[in-house]
Amino acid sequence: MSKLLKGFVFAGLLPLSQAMAWQAPVRVSPNLSVVLLSDENASVVSEANASVAPKPVRSSTQETINQAGLDLRHIEENVRSGAARLLGKYPSPASAAYLTFALDDRIARVRRAAIVSLAELYLNGFYIHEKPLVEKILSKLGDSDVEVRREVSALIPRLSIGLFRSSFEIVEINGRRVARAAPATLRADLLEIARKAFFDPDAIVRQNILKYHYALRLPLSAQVLDRLLSDSDLGVLLTALNRVPSSTPSETVVRRVEKLSRHPDVGVRKKVVSVARDSNRRHPGYRAILRKMTIDEEPAVLSMAAVELARLGEKVDPKVIQAVGDYLLGVAGASTQVMTILYAVSAFGDEAIEIYRELTEHTSSKIRTIAWQRLLTFDNGWGRADVWLPALADRDKTVRRAIVANLNARSRNFDLKTMEQLVSSDFVDVRTFAASSLQSARQNAAEEVAFDLLIDEDTGVRAQTIRALASLRAPGWLKIMSNSLLDEEYVIKRAALDGLLGDPVQGVKTIRKFVSEHPTDSITPLALAELKSRGITQ
Amino acid sequence: MRLAFYLFTALAASFGLPELEAAPPARDAIRIVQLLRSDNVLRRYPDALPSLLRHMNEETTARFDTDPLFIQSLEDEQLLQNPILYINCDEQPNLEFSDGEKQALREYLERGGFLYLDAGIKASFLGSDLGHSYAAWEERPEVKELFSNIFPEKVFVPLQRDHELFRSFYKGLPDNKDLKIQANQKKLPETVLSFVEREKWPQGTYSFVGLRVKERIAVLASPICAMGWGKDEFGAWIPPISFRIRESSEGFNEKLKLASFKGGTYEVKREDGLKDILYSEPGQRPLWVQEPTGKWRIFKYYSGEEISNFAHAFYTRIGANVLMFALTN
Numbered sequence: 051m052s053k054l055l056k057g058f059v060f061a062g063l064l065p066l067s068q069a070m071a072w073q074a075p076v077r078v079s080p081n082l083s084v085v086l087l088s089d090e091n092a093s094v095v096s097e098a099n100a101s102v103a104p105k106p107v108r109s110s111t112q113e114t115i116n117q118a119g120l121d122l123r124h125i126e127e128n129v130r131s132g133a134a135r136l137l138g139k140y141p142s143p144a145s146a147a148y149l150t151f152a153l154d155d156r157i158a159r160v161r162r163a164a165i166v167s168l169a170e171l172y173l174n175g176f177y178i179h180e181k182p183l184v185e186k187i188l189s190k191l192g193d194s195d196v197e198v199r200r201e202v203s204a205l206i207p208r209l210s211i212g213l214f215r216s217s218f219e220i221v222e223i224n225g226r227r228v229a230r231a232a233p234a235t236l237r238a239d240l241l242e243i244a245r246k247a248f249f250d251p252d253a254i255v256r257q258n259i260l261k262y263h264y265a266l267r268l269p270l271s272a273q274v275l276d277r278l279l280s281d282s283d284l285g286v287l288l289t290a291l292n293r294v295p296s297s298t299p300s301e302t303v304v305r306r307v308e309k310l311s312r313h314p315d316v317g318v319r320k321k322v323v324s325v326a327r328d329s330n331r332r333h334p335g336y337r338a339i340l341r342k343m344t345i346d347e348e349p350a351v352l353s354m355a356a357v358e359l360a361r362l363g364e365k366v367d368p369k370v371i372q373a374v375g376d377y378l379l380g381v382a383g384a385s386t387q388v389m390t391i392l393y394a395v396s397a398f399g400d401e402a403i404e405i406y407r408e409l410t411e412h413t414s415s416k417i418r419t420i421a422w423q424r425l426l427t428f429d430n431g432w433g434r435a436d437v438w439l440p441a442l443a444d445r446d447k448t449v450r451r452a453i454v455a456n457l458n459a460r461s462r463n464f465d466l467k468t469m470e471q472l473v474s475s476d477f478v479d480v481r482t483f484a485a486s487s488l489q490s491a492r493q494n495a496a497e498e499v500a501f502d503l504l505i506d507e508d509t510g511v512r513a514q515t516i517r518a519l520a521s522l523r524a525p526g527w528l529k530i531m532s533n534s535l536l537d538e539e540y541v542i543k544r545a546a547l548d549g550l551l552g553d554p555v556q557g558v559k560t561i562r563k564f565v566s567e568h569p570t571d572s573i574t575p576l577a578l579a580e581l582k583s584r585g586i587t588q
Numbered sequence: 589m590r591l592a593f594y595l596f597t598a599l600a601a602s603f604g605l606p607e608l609e610a611a612p613p614a615r616d617a618i619r620i621v622q623l624l625r626s627d628n629v630l631r632r633y634p635d636a637l638p639s640l641l642r643h644m645n646e647e648t649t650a651r652f653d654t655d656p657l658f659i660q661s662l663e664d665e666q667l668l669q670n671p672i673l674y675i676n677c678d679e680q681p682n683l684e685f686s687d688g689e690k691q692a693l694r695e696y697l698e699r700g701g702f703l704y705l706d707a708g709i710k711a712s713f714l715g716s717d718l719g720h721s722y723a724a725w726e727e728r729p730e731v732k733e734l735f736s737n738i739f740p741e742k743v744f745v746p747l748q749r750d751h752e753l754f755r756s757f758y759k760g761l762p763d764n765k766d767l768k769i770q771a772n773q774k775k776l777p778e779t780v781l782s783f784v785e786r787e788k789w790p791q792g793t794y795s796f797v798g799l800r801v802k803e804r805i806a807v808l809a810s811p812i813c814a815m816g817w818g819k820d821e822f823g824a825w826i827p828p829i830s831f832r833i834r835e836s837s838e839g840f841n842e843k844l845k846l847a848s849f850k851g852g853t854y855e856v857k858r859e860d861g862l863k864d865i866l867y868s869e870p871g872q873r874p875l876w877v878q879e880p881t882g883k884w885r886i887f888k889y890y891s892g893e894e895i896s897n898f899a900h901a902f903y904t905r906i907g908a909n910v911l912m913f914a915l916t917n
Contacts (some may be wrong), residue, residue: 108845108847110845114847114848115848128837128838132837132838132839135835135837135888136844136847136886138888139847139886140848158637162777162779165887170873173873173889175871200777200894204891214631253769253773254892254893256771283770285893288822288824317823320821321822380834382642382652382655383638383641384640384649384654413617413653415655416858444808446657446870
């Protein structure tokens with residue numbers, strides 16, 4: 051800071067009224083190049099319009115910044131705070147310098163306005179790279195006003211860019227001037243201020259410094275972490291727990307986390323499970339915590355602990371597994387946490403099957419979908435119609451759709467009994483699936499149910515059936531296709547036409563016959579166009 | 589609130605729900621239908637609605653299925669089986685609906701359905717920026733056009749600050765106890781708190797417009813509220829929210845007229861029907877506002893844990909009020 055230039059405005063040059071508010075000279079680094087914008091946005095009053103009242107002339111950016119900079123020294127607190135607010139709208143090195151200066155104002159309201167404006171500069175993508183300025187901002191972590199401290203603590207990750215820029219210093223070694231890299235460390239006094247912030251009276255400041263201490267390269271000792279793990283503020287406590295997996299393993303911290311596993315707040319206990327899971331390879335105490343938490347009174351916590359233990363390969367008590375199943379059955383919907391547990395139930399091995407089976411009756415369609423998918427996978431059920439058919443009776447289309455998507459990717463060599471059940475379904479999507487399965491179903495099954503599907507009440511099912519029959523070239527298919535060309539529904543006509551076009555000999559012949567006999571039918575123009583595209587003319 | 593639940597049961601009974609194709613298992617929870625055109629669309633706050641529904645289950649006796657029922661089209665037959673439809677307008681690729689969907693929506697609303705259009709109000713200056721909420725007092729143009737086709741004879745009307753919606757479950761702004769912070773902890777910076785209490789959300793109210801169908805409000809639209817509902821599995825709010833606050837100062841009425849400005853201006857309808865003129869520069873958040881009273885104020889942006897927590901608590905209370913209003917209205 052001592053190398054900084056003298057201030058470019060001197061208190062002595064100011065009117066007395068403004069000089070009274072003077073506190074310290076503005077210190078602008080010589081490296082700060084204040085761009086003169088040469089009035090690029092100043093309005094020009096047209097001389098031709100001299101009789102018209104002139105529009106207010108906006109000042110240039112530089113003029114506005116300079117005026118605000120002057121106003122920061124005004125005796126009136128309101129003027130100073132207004133200037134600080136305005137400067138936040140003009141991202142520039144000069145604005146940053148003026149605002150940093152305003153952080154020393156004796157009135158807290160002005161300092162607040164200045165720090166909020168500095169935050170706004172960062173928010174708009176303007177980063178301050180001048181180390182002295184950034185150090186000044188960081189020093190306000192020790193400000194007497196809590197709002198200023200909160201803003202500074204929230205800014206820490208952005209400040210680190212200016213604080214730890216690589217630089218060099220010239221030193222004299224054996225009479226020679228040598229340039230060498232300057233260590234990127236925090237100044238000792240700032241380090242002390244930042245350390246004290248861990249125990250700031252305000253919980254938000256404590257929380258922020260805990261979140262961002264790494265950005266200041268400030269180590270978090272086990273002692274400090276232990277103290278913060280006993281913080282009375284929930285936000286600080288959860289943030290401190292977040293820090294446990296990345297801190298040095300310590301008995302003190304493990305004991306504290308163990309104590310927190312009995313915390314009255316469920317959210318904290320859930321966090322403890324997550325921390326114990328993430329830290330279990332670093333200290334055996336964490337796995338012991340997980341084991342103890344499988345008897346937690348809150349089913350969600352118990353379930354989280356149990357599935358984590360199972361994932362780690364530990365055998366879980368059948369009673370606990372049952373409790374996990376009961377918890378999942380009782381949840382009202384599929385939250386992120388529930389989904390995590392739901393998937394992790396697989397880690398229970400064979401005992402998971404029963405849980406998934408029960409969950410296929412859950413009220414949540416999302417849970418039922420996953421339960422069905424898992425159950426069918428576990429039980430090798432995809433190949434067994436008696437296992438997956440009940441899933442297609444689910445009341446929710448999303449469940450059925452998910453199961454059908456899985457079945458579509460597998461062999462569908464369905465027997466007559468399976469096809470009959472699909473065809474008799476109440477759900478259109480299931481019958482459509484039956485129609486699309488005609489191609490791969492056993493021949494006798496396909497022949498047996500095809501007629502039912504052809505007279506289905508739903509057009510989509512009928513169209514799908516026609517396409518399937520056309521692909522199969524089942525006996526009498528040409529007759530079915532030509533009849534379908536006369537159907538009232540265009541979608542059926544189109545399906546039949548597509549089917550016939552697939553057979554260049556018999557199919558095309560049938561189409562040609564149809565168009566000659568029905569020149570005004572709605573499908574005829576399309577049929578003619580299709581024939582023409584194949585080089586066939588009537 | 590148990591009364592609310594019974595009222596809902598009665599409402600559902602009179603709703604004229606069509607019979608299901610297959611007998612469903614006994615349903616003990618209200619299912620919210622959410623329009624999601626495609627699974628591939630970028631979700632705006634996917635944790636929001638389930639978190640709000642969990643909150644409702646925890647804080648009220650109403651019982652919601654916390655797993656919304658997603659539909660891709662308003663013609664989905666499942667819509668008519670559930671009394672509340674939620675559409676996050678920012679989550680839709682566009683707000684164009686087919687004639688069939690418009691007809692289905694009209695039928696749904698006339699048969700007692702309720703529609704909440706989150707982000708159904710969107711100030712023009714926000715453009716394509718989805719991460720902001722701004723209290724304008726008219727529905728977005730796409731919503732206006734949509735409903736001019738569905739109910740040509742009806743218009744959206746702004747809800748007054750004393751509307752029952754704002755008292756249907758919660759009243760007022762969150763206090764330290766609601767925020768789960770210590771009694772002596774400063775919940776918001778002074779200027780922020782003062783603006784919030786007097787202008788932004790007085791007595792816990794917000795900008796809403798409503799459309800009446802058969803003597804009841806069947807459609808509600810608001811600026812995006814879902815951003816304030818989400819909670820992670822440990823109960824922490826997600827994502828962080830910041831505040832836009834209007835601040836005045838000595839001489840701003842003159843200074844802001846003359847200060848450097850290179851952007852454009854936007855008009856936004858206020859609660860009193862007059863219009864604010866917003867000054868905004870490309871790549872920056874709006875700078876300041878010229879109010880119809882002749883007053884000029886600057887926008888300041890506040891972020892941080894306390895701001896975010898307060899905003900989340902507020903939006904969740906608003907969301908809870910909307911759901912409770914839908915059940916009891």
